[in-house]
Amino acid sequence: MAALAPPVAAIRVAVRRALTDLAEPGPVLVACSGGADSLALAAATAFVAPRMGRAAGLVTVDHGLQDGSAERAAAVAAWARKAGLDPVEVVRVEVAGRPGGPEAAAREARYAALTGVAVRHRAAALLIGHTRDDQAETVLLALARGAGPRGLSGMPFRRDLAGVPLLRPLLEVAREQTRDACAALGLRPWVDPHNTDPSYARARVRADVLPALVGALGPGVLDNLARTARLLAADNAVLDELAAVALAGVRHPDGGLAVPGLAELAPAVRGRVLHAWARELGAPPAALGHRHVTALEALVTTWHGQGPVSLPGGVRVCRRTDRLTVAATR
Numbered sequence: 001m002a003a004l005a006p007p008v009a010a011i012r013v014a015v016r017r018a019l020t021d022l023a024e025p026g027p028v029l030v031a032c033s034g035g036a037d038s039l040a041l042a043a044a045t046a047f048v049a050p051r052m053g054r055a056a057g058l059v060t061v062d063h064g065l066q067d068g069s070a071e072r073a074a075a076v077a078a079w080a081r082k083a084g085l086d087p088v089e090v091v092r093v094e095v096a097g098r099p100g101g102p103e104a105a106a107r108e109a110r111y112a113a114l115t116g117v118a119v120r121h122r123a124a125a126l127l128i129g130h131t132r133d134d135q136a137e138t139v140l141l142a143l144a145r146g147a148g149p150r151g152l153s154g155m156p157f158r159r160d161l162a163g164v165p166l167l168r169p170l171l172e173v174a175r176e177q178t179r180d181a182c183a184a185l186g187l188r189p190w191v192d193p194h195n196t197d198p199s200y201a202r203a204r205v206r207a208d209v210l211p212a213l214v215g216a217l218g219p220g221v222l223d224n225l226a227r228t229a230r231l232l233a234a235d236n237a238v239l240d241e242l243a244a245v246a247l248a249g250v251r252h253p254d255g256g257l258a259v260p261g262l263a264e265l266a267p268a269v270r271g272r273v274l275h276a277w278a279r280e281l282g283a284p285p286a287a288l289g290h291r292h293v294t295a296l297e298a299l300v301t302t303w304h305g306q307g308p309v310s311l312p313g314g315v316r317v318c319r320r321t322d323r324l325t326v327a328a329t330r
């Protein structure tokens with residue numbers, strides 16, 4: 001018997017670890033674009049899951065945005081059926097007309113379609129193919145836009161979306177290993193033209209910035225950036241817990257938040273309390289930025305009679321004597 005190629009073994013180990021930790025019953029579904037990362041993930045899952053007593057299927061989304069996208073989706077599905085994955089689904093989504101530009105719209109439509117299929121099959125989890133290199137890119141992009149610990153935490157290993165656990169088993173696996181694993185298994189991954197399109201910041205980071213950093217600082221840079229994400233994710237979780245307790249403690253009996261209680265909090269906790277409260281008031285997280293939280297903080301710490309702070313989503317917050325409260329609509 002031929003020896004197992006090390007990248008194939010490494011990816012199987014990563015999938016086994018992820019499935020060992022998964023408490024939920026039911027099949028797992030791999031979200032597969034046909035790219036090297038998710039193809040290597042699907043191949044490893046097809047091998048590992050049945051040996052752990054789990055069914056494993058695959059979903060591929062056709063955004064209909066590129067020539068040949070239907071053929072790509074059909075080819076991925078045909079391969080998956082041969083690999084023994086079941087169920088295998090191709091989902092066609094409509095992207096045109098959604099807000100936020102084609103990339104954001106495609107992502108939103110993709111995740112909605114993927115979770116929809118997962119719910120229908122009562123799946124234990126959706127497996128996503130993000131790798132260590134995607135994580136390093138995410139951290140670098142977050143650093144460049146001045147993100148705090150939340151942004152620098154990168155992508156979590158697990159998060160729940162619409163009640164479906166999303167797992168990223170390859171978050172500590174180098175992208176090179178997914179390509180090598182595909183080659184060792186005789187698989188021919190699809191190459192997404194967006195990944196090399198210089199009009200995307202992530203593609204420029206991938207093509208230019210990270211190779212320059214590795215060239216200047218050594219090959220450990222990618223692992224180090226991914227480690228930064230893990231360290232900050234742990235710190236961030238603690239700060240979020242502290243903020244949840246603090247938020248409960250500063251609620252004013254008449255509604256809103258008590259200013260004296262807010263003023264006593266450490267700035268790192270106060271900012272989170274205000275961020276969490278703004279979300280409670282209906283501000284969409286994606287639109288809620290540092291400047292909104294800074295303006296809310298100013299109502300507490302540098303109060304000089306300034307007017308209400310407008311939050312995304314339309315709510316306005318003002319200070320009334322010793323509390324922050326929702327301003328009357330104009």
Ligand SMILES: Nc1ncnc2c1ncn2[C@@H]1O[C@H](COP(=O)(O)OP(=O)(O)OP(=O)(O)O)[C@@H](O)[C@H]1O
Pocket residue numbers: 030031032033034035036037038039059060061062063110127128129130134192195
């Ligand atoms: N069209 C799709 N259908 C199903 N899942 C998808 C699709 N596109 C992306 N995904 C899932 O989302 C993950 C991240 O996709 P993204 O395009 O951000 O990264 P990528 O590095 O290009 O991944 P890959 O090499 O697997 O395509 C993929 O690994 C895959 O699990």
